[in-house]
Amino acid sequence: MLSKKQARTFFLGGTVVTFLIFIGLTIFSFSKEQDQSNYENITEEVVRGKKIWEANNCMGCHTILGEGAYYAPELTKVIDRRGKGYIKAVLTTPVPWAPNGRKMVAYGFSDEEAEDLIAFFDWIDDIDLNGFDTVVSPIAKEKMND
Amino acid sequence: MKYKSQKVAYWFFALSMLLLVLQLVYGFIMGFARIGMDGLHDFIPFNTARAVHTNLLVVWLLSGFMGAAYYIIPEEAQRELVNVKLAYVQLISLALVGVAAIVGYHFNWWEGRKFLEIPRQLDFLVVANVLLFLGLILATLFKGKRRTTTALVLSMGLFFAALLYIPGMLPFDSQVTDSFFRWWVVHLWVEGVWELIMGGILSFLLIKLTGVDREVIEKWLYVIVGLTFLSGVLGTGHHYYYIGVNKIWLIVGGIFSALEPLAFLAMALFAVNMYRKGEKKHPNKLALFWTLGAAIVSFVGAGLLGFAHTLPQTNLYTHGTLVTAMHGHLAFWGAYAMIVLAIISYSLPNMTGRKLYLSARGRAAFWLSNIGMIGMTVAFGVAGVVQVYLERKFKMEFMEVQNEISIHFVVLLICASVLTFGIALYIVDFIKHGRPTDEALELKT
Numbered sequence: 277m278l279s280k281k282q283a284r285t286f287f288l289g290g291t292v293v294t295f296l297i298f299i300g301l302t303i304f305s306f307s308k309e310q311d312q313s314n315y316e317n318i319t320e321e322v323v324r325g326k327k328i329w330e331a332n333n334c335m336g337c338h339t340i341l342g343e344g345a346y347y348a349p350e351l352t353k354v355i356d357r358r359g360k361g362y363i364k365a366v367l368t369t370p371v372p373w374a375p376n377g378r379k380m381v382a383y384g385f386s387d388e389e390a391e392d393l394i395a396f397f398d399w400i401d402d403i404d405l406n407g408f409d410t411v412v413s414p415i416a417k418e419k420m421n422d
Numbered sequence: 423m424k425y426k427s428q429k430v431a432y433w434f435f436a437l438s439m440l441l442l443v444l445q446l447v448y449g450f451i452m453g454f455a456r457i458g459m460d461g462l463h464d465f466i467p468f469n470t471a472r473a474v475h476t477n478l479l480v481v482w483l484l485s486g487f488m489g490a491a492y493y494i495i496p497e498e499a500q501r502e503l504v505n506v507k508l509a510y511v512q513l514i515s516l517a518l519v520g521v522a523a524i525v526g527y528h529f530n531w532w533e534g535r536k537f538l539e540i541p542r543q544l545d546f547l548v549v550a551n552v553l554l555f556l557g558l559i560l561a562t563l564f565k566g567k568r569r570t571t572t573a574l575v576l577s578m579g580l581f582f583a584a585l586l587y588i589p590g591m592l593p594f595d596s597q598v599t600d601s602f603f604r605w606w607v608v609h610l611w612v613e614g615v616w617e618l619i620m621g622g623i624l625s626f627l628l629i630k631l632t633g634v635d636r637e638v639i640e641k642w643l644y645v646i647v648g649l650t651f652l653s654g655v656l657g658t659g660h661h662y663y664y665i666g667v668n669k670i671w672l673i674v675g676g677i678f679s680a681l682e683p684l685a686f687l688a689m690a691l692f693a694v695n696m697y698r699k700g701e702k703k704h705p706n707k708l709a710l711f712w713t714l715g716a717a718i719v720s721f722v723g724a725g726l727l728g729f730a731h732t733l734p735q736t737n738l739y740t741h742g743t744l745v746t747a748m749h750g751h752l753a754f755w756g757a758y759a760m761i762v763l764a765i766i767s768y769s770l771p772n773m774t775g776r777k778l779y780l781s782a783r784g785r786a787a788f789w790l791s792n793i794g795m796i797g798m799t800v801a802f803g804v805a806g807v808v809q810v811y812l813e814r815k816f817k818m819e820f821m822e823v824q825n826e827i828s829i830h831f832v833v834l835l836i837c838a839s840v841l842t843f844g845i846a847l848y849i850v851d852f853i854k855h856g857r858p859t860d861e862a863l864e865l866k867t
Contacts (some may be wrong), residue, residue, distance in 0.1 A: 376822070
């Protein structure tokens, strides 16, 4: 029968081994050759866009890369689906945008801020998401089939 | 209660109860917004309510864990807490940081990263607070007469929970990297080190309630936390399937997260078996209900419902839908909310000297809150599955789908009312126990 000491060895050993593998895989994932995010395309606009995204907790309603709050649409591939003009209108309008009755906060962003956010979405759109991109955007799927 | 300083725990539990009530209020605000009743939108938009709801959850659970540690560690280490005044300082600062964060969320002061919305400036205060807490607990433990496995596992869980807060504070330019390391905090907390805390509390309660030999309980505790880490650490991969990192995570995450239910199954079997083996019939049946309930419901909520959408082939469609909310609610309820309610139910009569554990109110609180939460889980699940099919398979517009599923949120609100009624009864019981008193020291526990 298993002794307490063996049980402790199982716990400590298992933890150390799996954690080391985890760190190894993390380093592997972020090596240059494995990059799927087009890291070199992150411009100053994209970084500013990400900051605006965070400062206003957009993830508190929307999802991006499938992560967020499920109250408002997924924004991965949103430029494919809606086009830049539509997005800019939503971001800059002084009255709450409310398609089908569900209200968005009227942020009334400046032109420049809206451009930064669009640059951020643009960068997100090109990430290789292991197939999830085709699920969230029918248009992306059609494009791939062409 | 054996040591005077254990009374500190009472105030941490009281803070927990207060924050739990607020969490329910913000949950209702979101539920009503989802059925179109969003009259509060101008003051509390959905993203504010959401951040408040999840952060209150984290803070009330942490406050509960800290209370549990202040109650358990002196008893395990067989000495008074090293410094009671500092423990109260820690309590008050925890409450102040929590309140500042929650108020800030109403004024667009946050860092919009799911679950880690606390602004950077407050992050440092959180760290200082947790360090003070850990200092008090570890000093008590190491100056104590004995160091039990239960106390060590509990302290390890608390220590690593603090350590793992750091990756969440690193700044990244890339959303992908940001998200990757955000899960180092969130996943490794809830599917890793928090389970050590849960295991520690569970083991303490089982030793007290069943009378089974400590050596036996603690041996299995090692096996369970061993299984937790073996599956949970690499199981983090299930968050990395579709966020823009290498496909290797589909394999690693898929295999190891499929093993995650085993840890919860082991925990449930362990608790039930210890209860069966136990010869001691502790009169506090209510604490036993919550303890066994936590072990069983966490297996269903965290283990089974987690598994339901953890395979890459399924997750491709369910990622970013209400299916996640289904799993999230029952998992947090079973694993963490119920274990905190269990330790409160156990320790409250010991600290106050009032044995109210035979009341019908306490049992009603247990059953109503559980039935309410299971109903909510079903409502989220149905809404989520319908959303997956309509939006992801039939490519319907997001808001068209939302209108189709809004009826499930009416069901959700009804079930949430049942849960709230149960919690209200629990809190009435809490208040009726009165304040902790030194006279309770002589009580046999």
